[in-house]
Amino acid sequence: MLIPLILSGGSGTRLWPVSRKNLPKQFLNLTGHGTLFQQTLARTRHLPDLAPPIVVVTDDHRFLAAEQLREAGIEDATIVLEPLARNTGPAIALGALTALERDPQALLLVLPADHLISHEEPFGRAVEAALRLANDGWLVTFGIRPDRPETGFGYIRRAEPLGTDAFRVGRFVEKPDHATAEAYLADGSHDWNSGMFLFTAARYIEELGRYAPAMLDAVRAAHVTARRDLDFARVDAEAFTRVPDGSIDYAVMEKTDRAAVVPLSCGWSDIGSWSALWLAGEHDAEGNLREGDTLALDTRNCLLHSHERHLLAAVGVDDLVVVSTPDATLVAHRDAAQQVKQIVEELQRSGRSEHSIHRVVQRPWGSYDSLESAERFQVKRILVKPGATLSLQKHHHRAEHWIVVSGTAEVTCDDKVFLLGENQSTYIPLGSVHRLRNPGKLPLELIEVQSGSYLGEDDIVRLDDAYGRA
Template sequence: MLIPLILSGGSGTRLWPVSRRNLPKQFLSLSGDGTLFQQTVARTQKLPEVSAPIIVASEDHRFLAADQLLESGVEGASILLEPVARNTAPAIALGALKALERDPDALLLVLPADHLIGDPASFTNAVQQALPAARAGWLVTFGIRPDRPETGFGYIRRAESIDTHAFRVERFVEKPDQPTARSYVEDGGYDWNSGMFLFKAARYLEELGEHAPDMLAAVREAYATGHGDLDFVRVDAEAFAKVPDNSIDYAVMEKTSRAAVIPVSCAWSDIGSWSALWLSGQHDEHGNQREGDTLAVNTRNSLLRSHDRHMIATVGVDDLIVVSTPDATLVVHRDAAQDVKKVVDQLKASG
């Protein structure tokens, strides 16, 4: 049984002021039809013999997730709720425990809820190519050809092939520093980790037990003492608070000897920042991307989005991002778009 596990617990702070604590980016319509979460769910529905998804989300977003699923017309999904965020390794462990209740041989397709994929057919194809390696016990990642020394991604070095499509991973390096990332891109033998994974639920828990036994024990405890109601599965808040915070990338993928990669060549973006959104979208003849009521005079390579009724007008500027909402306006240089999270940090610090 192939079960999609959709990770929807991120906060998307770099897309402030549109992405907010109560409405983070995965639940927003930023590009294309429906929200990023709904587009992710829709992609899974095209996979052959796929079962209903498991969603892992924050308790705070339970109605957003449930309503958006309903709107997508997807039935039978399980929504697991986290009382606090403990990053992706525990979230995936919760999903794996749930999946095993459905099928002891379950294959888990882990998908971040906040990615844009330009070519859904090649995504479907890649998942099918990954099935044999996953069934054979490999933890399969989907590798994207890097085109810049991005430091926010994991890098995967390919080794020999395992089967027709999959390669063994020689080395997995999560979020290298700038010089290291640059050397990997120049080397040519590295792919970006897309953050999507395919493996047997039982194999993931085995690996977690080997590399992060305390985390696995704490997650099991929180899951076992949790409870379900009509629509949601809630883990025990006190027990889940004791779970160590770590990502699958650091906790498992950097350590396992059973990682494999399927190279994927589709348009892919994790929409990590406003500049990533600008990069992934359509541009007019001046390189601008505009949404809502905007006017661009002598403006190039800029992203202008008005999410309220105010007009944004720019004159004689390049490489700028301007985003306005009813209660906040952001103006940032495209090169500094990663630092938007500092605004959110400062707002948090000042209460």
């Protein structure tokens, strides 16, 4: 069986302010065709002998992954929670050990969750070519045929042919300078390192044990601690702290003598920056990529991205990235888009929250939008999905007023349980044990007004929770 192993641990800092720690780029709809995570799942659907996927995701994003799997119609995926970021070597090892529990002969198609592939037919043909090699014991990577002298990617130099559509890997090359990248493009023997792989789970574990035994031993020790938590396989965090950090390239692929590369031209992009998204997008007559409510006059070769209910207008500018969200706006030259990560680092050093969370925060039960806040009050718009329930909780420092805008709310407040409909409201006193549930078949929307001496999200004492957060 061919098992897609989807790596979904990225933090997405280079697409700030749209992508942030609590909602990274793989879970965003950046191209209008579903999220990158869902597109990754979809492109495996027509591959031969396909088994349910394994998804390796961070604990913070577990409900995002589960919800988007459900939206994609995939009910039988295995979701493995990676407690700490340890790079691709350990993440793939976790997936491989999980796959071997299903099938000792399992084949793994390793795919990052945040890549874009515009042409799926050549991708499918490349996978079929890689399958033949993987069944013969090769560890196969996919090399993207370059169409420009790109300095932001690593490269793979091809060696002797292995049949008509694959090559032995000559060597892996770090990100080059521009002159070297131009030489690679001219000589035609180097491909971009895509970070996609195909091999049997057993062969990867065998080679990892040969070249990085400490990593394999630590991942094995952590893997045996995995326990079932709702729909997730949760690996013990303390055990995983002993796992060395390392990429699959450094741990295995650069050392093994059984590395093969299948060249591939499929409209691939890692969407690693706003300029990469501009390159991959559909442009208007002036070369602009425009998303959301935008207006462009005498404007060329720009990326303009506006959030809901907000007009972004550009006049007389060229080669800019302008991205607007409810709480932050980015303006950058397209050539400087790789430096956006430095903005995120500066926000972190300054102790600001915009590097990690959006104004709209996703929760397993729905979402909330912080509309207004001051020293002793905060106003939120809360959306609760049909049938969903917030935790049974209390607060030490704030009281809350709830006003139903649409839908039906079931409210628990201390020893009372009652229903509220549209335009009805209630008051939750400080210290009261309370819960909110949507018993209906339509979304519940309400306005919450908080008042008190402290309004932080850490002033929540969960007494019971359907999502295992109590």
